[in-house]
Amino acid sequence: MELFQPVLAKLNFEDGTIDNCEPIIIRHLGDLQGYFQDEAAFQAMLIENPVLYRVYPMKASGEEAGLLVGTSVIEPGIVGKEYFMTKGHFHLLEKAPEVYFTLSGEGMILIETANGNAVAQKMKKGTIHYIPGKWAHRTINTGAVPLIFFAVWPANAGHNYGAIKDKGFATLVVKGKDGPELIKNPSYH
Numbered sequence: 013m014e015l016f017q018p019v020l021a022k023l024n025f026e027d028g029t030i031d032n033c034e035p036i037i038i039r040h041l042g043d044l045q046g047y048f049q050d051e052a053a054f055q056a057m058l059i060e061n062p063v064l065y066r067v068y069p070m071k072a073s074g075e076e077a078g079l080l081v082g083t084s085v086i087e088p089g090i091v092g093k094e095y096f097m098t099k100g101h102f103h104l105l106e107k108a109p110e111v112y113f114t115l116s117g118e119g120m121i122l123i124e125t126a127n128g129n130a131v132a133q134k135m136k137k138g139t140i141h142y143i144p145g146k147w148a149h150r151t152i153n154t155g156a157v158p159l160i161f162f163a164v165w166p167a168n169a170g171h172n173y174g175a176i177k178d179k180g181f182a183t184l185v186v187k188g189k190d191g192p193e194l195i196k197n198p199s200y201h
């Protein structure tokens with residue numbers, strides 16, 4: 013069996029980058045067509061088409077049964093009443109879990125199963141979120157500064173976006189009078 017070498021990397025806590033690497037994913041607003049409730053607000057903002065989030069990878073060891081490691085940086089912002097958020101996904105390998113560790117900023121993570129179990133956890137510096145297999149996950153920046161978190165997941169997990177794109181999550185996180193509020197997603201079926 014091939015022997016892989018240990019890897020050392022350095023995280024920049026200020027901006028979430030790892031070893032000053034370029035992002036592996038940059039998602040603009042236009043990449044989340046159909047994900048937000050307020051289509052008019054979405055279209056109006058599309059003129060600017062801001063970056064919603066970036067994902068920075070740690071150089072992987074390349075092991076077959078290995079782990080992927082990276083950071084996500086979600087910008088602050090609002091589309092209609094909904095905060096900037098990730099697409100959210102299940103894993104193609106359903107049983108694959110994932111761990112998120114919040115480095116800075118404030119947010120929420122929605123964790124849901126296909127058959128209606130729904131958990132929402134607050135994210136703030138130091139919170140650790142263990143997402144078991146079979147639970148979809150989406151992160152949302154509810155604060156005024158970037159939400160930065162560290163993630164580790166099995167290299168063979170893959171991403172399954174289809175179900176979330178079609179159905180959304182059962183819960184929406186919206187800006188209320190006194191801060192973020194959780195409401196039922198009216199489009200969820």
Ligand code: M6P
Binds near residue numbers: 084098099101110163
């Ligand atoms: C985290 C991990 C990645 C994921 C990224 C962005 O860093 O869960 O696997 O790609 O967030 O989320 P999404 O893929 O849902 O857009």
Ligand code: ZN
Binds near residue numbers: 165
């Ligand atoms: Zn995942």
